[in-house]
Amino acid sequence: MSTFDVLPECSVKKLRKVAQYMDDVLEDSRDKVQENLLANGVDLVTYVTRFQWDMAKYPIKQSLKNISEIMSKQVSQIDNDLKARASAYNSLKGNLQSLERKNVGSLLTRSVADIVKKNDFVLDSEYLTTLLVVIPKTSYPDWQKTYETLSEMVVPRSTKLLFEDQDSGLFSVTLFRKAIDDFKHKARENKFMVRDFQYNEEEMKADKEEMTRLSTDKKKQFGPLVRWLKVNFSEAFIAWIHIKALRVFTESVLRYGLPVNFQAMLLQPIKKNVKKLREVLQDLYKHLDSNATVIDASMDIPGLNLSQQEYYPYAYYKTDCNLLDFK
Numbered sequence: 001m002s003t004f005d006v007l008p009e010c011s012v013k014k015l016r017k018v019a020q021y022m023d024d025v026l027e028d029s030r031d032k033v034q035e036n037l038l039a040n041g042v043d044l045v046t047y048v049t050r051f052q053w054d055m056a057k058y059p060i061k062q063s064l065k066n067i068s069e070i071m072s073k074q075v076s077q078i079d080n081d082l083k084a085r086a087s088a089y090n091s092l093k094g095n096l097q098s099l100e101r102k103n104v105g106s107l108l109t110r111s112v113a114d115i116v117k118k119n120d121f122v123l124d125s126e127y128l129t130t131l132l133v134v135i136p137k138t139s140y141p142d143w144q145k146t147y148e149t150l151s152e153m154v155v156p157r158s159t160k161l162l163f164e165d166q167d168s169g170l171f172s173v174t175l176f177r178k179a180i181d182d183f184k185h186k187a188r189e190n191k192f193m194v195r196d197f198q199y200n201e202e203e204m205k206a207d208k209e210e211m212t213r214l215s216t217d218k219k220k221q222f223g224p225l226v227r228w229l230k231v232n233f234s235e236a237f238i239a240w241i242h243i244k245a246l247r248v249f250t251e252s253v254l255r256y257g258l259p260v261n262f263q264a265m266l267l268q269p270i271k272k273n274v275k276k277l278r279e280v281l282q283d284l285y286k287h288l289d290s291n292a293t294v295i296d297a298s299m300d301i302p303g304l305n306l307s308q309q310e311y312y313p314y315a316y317y318k319t320d321c322n323l324l325d326f327k
Contacts, residue, residue: 011071011240012323014079018233019323021086025225033324036230039237044321049266051241058242064250071239071246078232085228089221096214099207107134107168108193113204115163120172121199128155129180132195133171133187137164143171143192150186153179170195244317251315255289262315281314289313 023033039047053060058067102111112132121130135143148154153176163170175183184194245264252262269277290313310316 011075011236011243014075014082015233015236015240016323017079018082018229018236021082022226022229022233023324025089025222025229036226037233037237037323038230039234039241041234044237044323045268047237048241048319048321049268051245051266053245054238054242057238064246068243068246071243075236075239078236081228081232085225089218089225092214092218092221096211096218099211099214107163107165107170108195111207112163112170112195112197113207115170116172116197116199118199118201120160120162122174123199127176128174129177130172130174130199131180131183132162132197133173134168134193134195135171136168136191139191140169142190146190147171147173147192150190150192151175151179151182154183241319244319247317248315255315278312282312285312285314287313 019037022036023030026033026036034043037044042050058070060067062070103114104110116132122128133143133147143159147159148156155174158172158174160172161169162172187194248264252264253260256262267277310318
């Protein structure tokens with residue numbers, strides 16, 4: 001397999017990774033993904049239809065091998081940079097999401113630090129303590145009737161509803177420390193779930209500060225990351241189209257020989273006319289390769305040998321500008 005066989009397959013995979021990561025990063029603005037996936041400031045179809053070889057980036061005085069190596073190194077460098085940037089941003093995003101998840105969900109599992117207040121608890125008492133209990137809404141009346149008698153040493157009329165969601169309520173109750181184990185046991189028997197929570201202002205403050213820091217860091221990284229993705233998607237796409245052009249040229253020389261006497265054309269038929277176009281092209285150019293047999297393929301996979309892909313009496317390469325796999 002030649003360098004030119006390998007390049008397009010590697011390039012399009014790496015190009016798709018940049019496009020897909022742009023989609024991932026713009027999580028709340030995915031309608032804006034396409035407007036950020038440009039090549040030289042224009043949409044992809046426009047760039048392809050107006051394509052001109054970039055002499056500055058890929059000097060034609062160099063050998064084909066050198067030009068292909070320049071393209072390969074450029075795309076590989078973009079891919080390596082993407083891995084590093086994505087790893088750092090994903091780690092930051094994952095840590096933030098982990099903290100955010102603690103503040104959502106059922107009252108049985110979510111953090112209650114943002115719900116409770118200092119005056120909801122009896123603190124710094126040698127004998128008394130405050131517990132938090134999750135009660136299903138349908139069991140509110142049972143709780144009010146029974147909580148004082150679930151065990152000895154429960155402070156009468158000490159319960160208070162602190163918060164409720166769609167299914168349950170979070171109640172506080174004050175009792176003597178020596179009655180904690182018995183109260184928890186009796187509460188479970190009645191399907192009242194005591195949360196394992198101790199009010200610690202320093203820990204709660206540290207968690208809140210960490211969330212604020214992560215959120216701020218994510219916002220700081222977001223803008224530069226999107227700009228990097230825009231610039232490097234453009235560079236990778238431009239390199240990919242140049243690789244396509246290089247393949248058309250080399251394949252045509254290999255097929256038809258020197259001196260160069262062929263013309264590259266870009267065709268964009270509507271889907272229902274593809275079969276008809278193939279038939280017309282076959283009639284026009286079958287004399288160029290009388291041994292050519294059309295091999296239909298369900299998809300274009302660059303990098304395969306000719307015997308494994310669509311083959312026609314004319315050099316043909318498919319260019320799909322839809323580079324996103326939406327989930």
